[in-house]
Amino acid sequence: MTGKLLLATILCLMGSGALGQILEGNYNVTAFCTAMKTGTQLGSIVSCDYYYVCGASGPVKTSCQTNYAYNYTVQACQPAGVANCYYGVENPCAGKTETWVPLTGTCNGYTYCLNGQTNGTGTCKAGTKFDSVSGGCVYGSCTNVVVESEEPNLANICEVVPPKIYFGDTQNCNKWNFCTPAGVLQSATCPTDTPYFNTEKVMCGYNTPSVCNRVTDVPLGTATGACTTNGEVKGDSAVCGQYYVCTNKQWQVTACAYGYYFDVPTKACVSRQLATPTAGCNRCQYASTMFVNDVDSSTCQEYAYCNSGKAVQTEGCNAGLFFNEDRQGCVSDTDLPTYVLNHGACLGATASGGTTSDSTGSTAS
Numbered sequence: 001m002t003g004k005l006l007l008a009t010i011l012c013l014m015g016s017g018a019l020g021q022i023l024e025g026n027y028n029v030t031a032f033c034t035a036m037k038t039g040t041q042l043g044s045i046v047s048c049d050y051y052y053v054c055g056a057s058g059p060v061k062t063s064c065q066t067n068y069a070y071n072y073t074v075q076a077c078q079p080a081g082v083a084n085c086y087y088g089v090e091n092p093c094a095g096k097t098e099t100w101v102p103l104t105g106t107c108n109g110y111t112y113c114l115n116g117q118t119n120g121t122g123t124c125k126a127g128t129k130f131d132s133v134s135g136g137c138v139y140g141s142c143t144n145v146v147v148e149s150e151e152p153n154l155a156n157i158c159e160v161v162p163p164k165i166y167f168g169d170t171q172n173c174n175k176w177n178f179c180t181p182a183g184v185l186q187s188a189t190c191p192t193d194t195p196y197f198n199t200e201k202v203m204c205g206y207n208t209p210s211v212c213n214r215v216t217d218v219p220l221g222t223a224t225g226a227c228t229t230n231g232e233v234k235g236d237s238a239v240c241g242q243y244y245v246c247t248n249k250q251w252q253v254t255a256c257a258y259g260y261y262f263d264v265p266t267k268a269c270v271s272r273q274l275a276t277p278t279a280g281c282n283r284c285q286y287a288s289t290m291f292v293n294d295v296d297s298s299t300c301q302e303y304a305y306c307n308s309g310k311a312v313q314t315e316g317c318n319a320g321l322f323f324n325e326d327r328q329g330c331v332s333d334t335d336l337p338t339y340v341l342n343h344g345a346c347l348g349a350t351a352s353g354g355t356t357s358d359s360t361g362s363t364a365s
Contacts, residue, residue: 022052022059023252025152027160031255033059034214035168035177036161037199043072043160045104045152048085051077073133073181075162084132087152093118102132107155110137129156131182138182157220158183168199170220173212176204213258215309227251235262235278241285243269259286263344273325276344283345284311293325293345300336300346322349 022029024046032042033054042052042059048069052059064070064077071083086092092101093113103109108124124130124137131138154160158179161167169175174189176197190197190204196212198205205211227246236242236253243262244251256262256269261283263275272286279295284306294302294314303323304311317323317330324331324339333351340346 022061023247025154026252027152027154028220028253029059031170032160032220035170035199035220037165037167037202040165040167041072041075041162043070043085043087045087045154045160047088048080048083049088072160072162086132091117100130100135102130104152106130106153107159108137129183156183156185158185166197166202168197168214170214173197173207173215212309233267235264235281237278237280238282239285240272240275240277240281240283241269261285261344265347270344273342274344276347282309282311284309289325289328291323291325291328293323293343295345297346297348298350299333300340300343300349301330322346322351 024044027045029042029052033040033052036042036054038054038056040054041062042054044050044052048064050061050063051070051072053062054060067080068077069080069083069085070076071078071085073084077083081095086102086104092104092111094116096113097115099113100110101113103111103121106123108129110122110124110130111118112120112122128137128139130136157177161177161179163179163181163183165179167177169177169187172189173196175187176190178186180186189195194204194206196205196207197203198211199214227244227249230246230248232246234244234251236244240261241256243254243256245254246252259272260269261272261275261277261281262268263270264278265276269275272283276297277283277295279297281295283292283294284304287306287309290306291303292306292311293300294304294311296302300322301317303315303317303325305313305315320333321330322333322336322339323329324335325343325345336346336349336351340349
């Protein structure tokens, strides 16, 4: 187990355009905080000695006093012997005998303690999970798949989020989540008359300029598969504003700052219009117009219709035209060489000559 209890990887990646991510293995603390009300406390899966407070600009690491440990279920530091926390503890069986404690990094694993020492491990049967409070298997399922990695592993979102609070989602502004006292994640969507979940008011309501800013498509607590070369980066073919970093042979998702995309040529986060993101990704993300260029390095003719930040329909300009996002229409490709200099989605596209029209087929002025 000691191999899984490494120090947290705290990454500030890709220069000024990247959002500094606090990562503990597959647990993206920064992403979690964007879905929480300011002031919410989150546990660590690396150590019981500290926790995170979600501030307006991200998570703030906060330490407990000596001989105390953080108990996320009550959002407080308690004497280490009663805090019921086992992350980073060298001997989780210290002071315990003839009892069971959780096998950290798993949702349904446990360790049997005898005379203060580990005396074997086991796994709860299908359809059950280990409950650290009762010290036994209870009905329930794990929300994440266990990842074989030397990094710490978050196997259940409700291992770090306090019970009985409502919080949002980073992939769907309509969705809210709730952790029961038993550590079971419950989720639902807001009603159609108040469709957006407001994390600060902790209720469903209407969209404002800030309510849905948390929706970056960075998933809460997830690992994204194996990789071979640590430090390698790659773009996301679905989400322009995020990329993956190979960390301890596992791809870890990382978000660019708001309004920035991952730029494939420079492998850095740059402003949306200048970036050449991964082909196929959603360029409606952060867009303020109804129509946007698709990533098209051939003729710059492909464009998408945006609705609520998502591309819902793709079209193409006729021969001799290219799509000009600034003018919201198909225009003569004689202007293309100048356009591509400041519009990375069309980097490498070549012109062939023609007339002009807007996205509905009429002439663009």
